[in-house]
Amino acid sequence: MLVASGPLLSAQEPALVRYLEDREEREQRNDYFVDLLRLALTKTEAEFGPFRLQPVYKKVPQGRLLRMLSADETVDVLWSMTSRSREEHLRPVRIPLGRGFIGYRLLVIRSEDREEFAAIESIEQLAEKVAGQGSSWPDTTILRHNGLPVTTSGYESLFTMLRHGRVDYIPRALNEPWAELALRPELGLVVEPTLVLHYPAANYFFVGRHNQALAQRLKRGLELALADGSFEQLFFNHPSHQVMFSKGRFDQRKVLSLENPLLPDSVPLQREALWWKPKTMTESESQ
Template sequence: MKKILVWLIVLICTQPAFAQEPLQAILLVDRPLPPETYLYRVLDLALKNQDRPYNIKIERIDATQPRRVKIVNSSTKDYVLALGSRREHEELLLPIYVPIQLGLGLGHRIMLTRPDVEDRLKGVKNLKDLSDFIFAQGLGWSDVKILRDAGLKVYTPADPTSIPGMLMRNRVDVYPRGLFEIDLEYNRYSPDYPDLIIDDYIVLSYPLASFFYVRKTNKQLYYAIRKGLRKAYYSGQLQDLIMTDPVFSKTLQSIHLDKRVKIEIPFKNVSQKTLSALEEFTFVSEKKVGKAVKH
C-alpha cells in the first residue's frame, strides 16, 4: 500500500512535465475565413511544426486595419494578425519574420479595373505613366504610403468593399490587390459588377511581405509560430502549400508574371529585417513538391 501511495505521488508531481496545456492561437480577421483558406492553413502548418499541442480559433471583428492592430496590442487574448510589413506594425506588435507567402503575394500587385482603363494601361511603360490614374486602397493599408510616396494618387475609403462600386462609377481607376488575392477578390465582386476585370498588362512590384504578428509580450506564441514557420520553410512544406493551393497554383499559371510590364515602386519605409526575411525565405522556382529547400 505504501509503495502504491509513493507511486501515485510521483505520478502527480511529474504530470505537468508531459501534459502541457495546448497553445492557443486566435486568428483575428475582418471577414469570414473558412478553415480551408491559405491563411488558416499556413498558421496550422506552422503550429504543427512546433512542439506543443495547440488550438486555433478564428475571431472576426469588423474593424479597420489600424483598429485591429490596436486590439491585438492591448488585448490579453492570444491573437494572431496577418499584416503587410510596415515599420509602424513592426514597432507596435511583434512580427514573425518569415513571409507567409514567400514574398510573392503582397510584393506583386495585380489591378482590378474596368475595360476602358485597361485600354489606357496598355500604354504604361514606367512609374511616371501611372501618375494619370487614380488608385484605391483600404484605409490604413501598407500600400497607401508606398503608392503616395511614389507620387501616385490614392483614394482611401473606410470600407474597402465599396471600392469595386467606385471603379464602376469612374471615381477611381485601379484597385491593386496582392497576387494571391486577385482571383478571390474578382470572384467576390464580379457577380455584382459584371464589367469588373483583372488587368492583363501590368504588375506592380515592391519589397512588401506578409507576416504574422502577435502582441509584444506574447513571447510564447511568437516563438512557437517562428519555430514552426522556419521548419516548414526549410523542409519545403511552406512552399508546397503555395504550390498545391487550388487558388494560388491557378493564379501562378494564369497571371503570367513574366509577360507583364513590371513597374518597380520605390519603398523607403521598409525595415532591414523585412529585407533580410525576403532574401532568406524566398520562393524557389525550381523546387519540386515534396522536396526540401536547400540551405
C-alpha cells in the same frame, strides 16, 4: 489576417491561439495563412505541446485589429504586411509568409479602360490615374511615396467607386483579384493584363509585444517547415494560390518598380530561400 493572444499554456493543456475570422469574408483569401499558422504550430507540438486554434468572428478594420493585438485584446496573432511602425508596436515573426508575393500588385480596372492601361510604360504615366486603397493599408503610403495619386475608402466600397469613376484602378495582391471579381460580375471590372507593380515587401505573423512565447514557437515552426520542404509545398500547392500561377501570365507583363519607404532594415532580403519571384518577369526599362 490572423491574431493570437495571451501566454502559451503548459504542455498538459492545449495552448489557445486566437485569430480573427470575418463571417462575411467571401473570398477565402486568408485560408493560406490559417493553414500556415496551423502548420507552424503542428511542427512544434513535440517541443511546445498541443494547441487549439480558435477563430474570433468579428468584422474589424485592419487598423483596429492592429490596436487590438497591441493591447492583447480578443486576439493573439495576425498576419499583415510589415512596416517600421508595426514592428515598433507589435512583435514580428520575421519569416515572409507569402514569400514576397504581397509586393507584387495586379491592377483591377474597368473593362473599357484596357487599351489605356496597355499603353502605360512608366510610373509617370500611371500617375495620371488614381488608385483606390484602404485607408489603413500600408500600400497607400507606398503608392503616394512614389508619386501615385490615391483615394481611400472601405474595402467593399472600392469596387463600386471604381465602377463609377471615382478611382481608375485598385492594386491587388496576386492571389486576390480573380476571386474578388467573380463575386462582382455586375460591375464590369477586369484584371489588367499587361502591368504589374512591384515593391519589396513581406507579410509576417505578428503577436503582442509581450507574447514572446508564441512568437518563439511560430518562428521555430516556420523554420522547421522551411527545412523539411512543407512550407514550400503549401505555398505552391495551396488552392488559393493556383489562380495566380495559372492566370498571372507574368511573362507578358511590364513591371513598374516602386520604392517601399516602410520596409524595415531587418527584412531578410538576402536570404533567398524565403522569397519567390516570377521567373520570366523582367523589370521595366523605363524605371
